[in-house]
Amino acid sequence: MATELLYLRDAELHAFDAEVTAVDDEGRRLALDRTAFYPTGGGQPHDTGTLAGLDVTSVRKEGDDVWHAVGEGALPAVGERVWGGIDWERRHALMRTHTALHILCGVIWNEWGVPVTGGNMEPLSARMDFAFDPLPEGFGARVEELVNAEVAADRPIEVSFLPRDVAVEDEDLIRTKVSLIPESVPEIRVVDIVGLDKQADGGTHVPSTGEVGRVRVVKTESKGKGNKRIRLEITD
Known part of the structure; x- marks a missing residue:
């Protein structure tokens, strides 16, 4: 049975009930029929929290199932x-960080027309790579100013689901390489920072x-020709 991914439609859900669909005794892992725990992927780390009274230490998606690694204690049975319960402080910090990266992408695309080449995040800190060669003069201070202006604008963020054939025709999504999503995925989830990205x-x-908070560009680095790294921190 595929795990229903509750976080896709409600990122603010941080407590839920579910049925255990599989138990890996050796790996101390549980699969569920539904989960609000985000599994590591797309540059975003997994959630932590508690499940069946046990500490959740890792969350991974394998095929259609989400496996939750748990700490010491008696494992529940299948059925x-x-x-x-999600560690909400950590999750919310990651949500703020992920949104900050999308703001950064939107600002850079709109100002310089440069696409992303990679990225990664931890709670309230992140790095993102772009196809600059070289970085424009005074780039760090300028991009920080632009990002914080978008934070101050308090733009709404909307989540929608588009049929794949519609999504691949959307010019705004072409640069995010929708075509690289497996063809077995019939529906594309779209995150829209209205008017920006x-x-x-x-x-x-x-x-x-x-809700992101103040964003600071702490460092810019060259990672080779056509690949420049920007490191961010997010504060209250």
């Missing part, structure tokens, strides 16, 4: 109903840019 994305985000 048992369990309660899960629209991306095919499976991660969790805050409901508006104003």
Whole structure:
């Protein structure tokens, strides 16, 4: 049975009930019929929290199932109903960080027309790589100013689901390489920072840019020809 991914439609859900569909005793892992825990992927780390009274230490998606690695304690049985709770402070920090990266992408695309080449995040810190060669003069200060202006604008963030054939024709999504999503995926999830940035994305985000907080560009680096790295920190 495929795990229903509750976070795709409600990123602010941080407690839920579910049924255990499989147990890996050796790996101390549980699969569920539904989960609000985000599994590592797309540059966003997994959630932590508690499940069936056990600490959740890792979350991974394997095929259609999401596996939750848990700490010491008696494992529930297949078919048992369990309660899960997300570490909300960590999740919310990751949501703010992920949204900050989308703001950065939108600002850079709109100002310089340069696409993303990679990225990664931790709670309230992140890095993202872009196809600059070289970085424009005074880039760090300028992009920080532009990003924080978008935070202050408090733009709403909307999540929608588009049929694949519609999504691949959307010019705003072409640069996010919708075509690279497996053809077995019939529906594309789109995160739209209204008026700034629209991306095919499976991660969790805050409901508006104003919830991100102050963004600071802490460093820019060259990672080779046509690949420049920007490191961010997010503060209250």
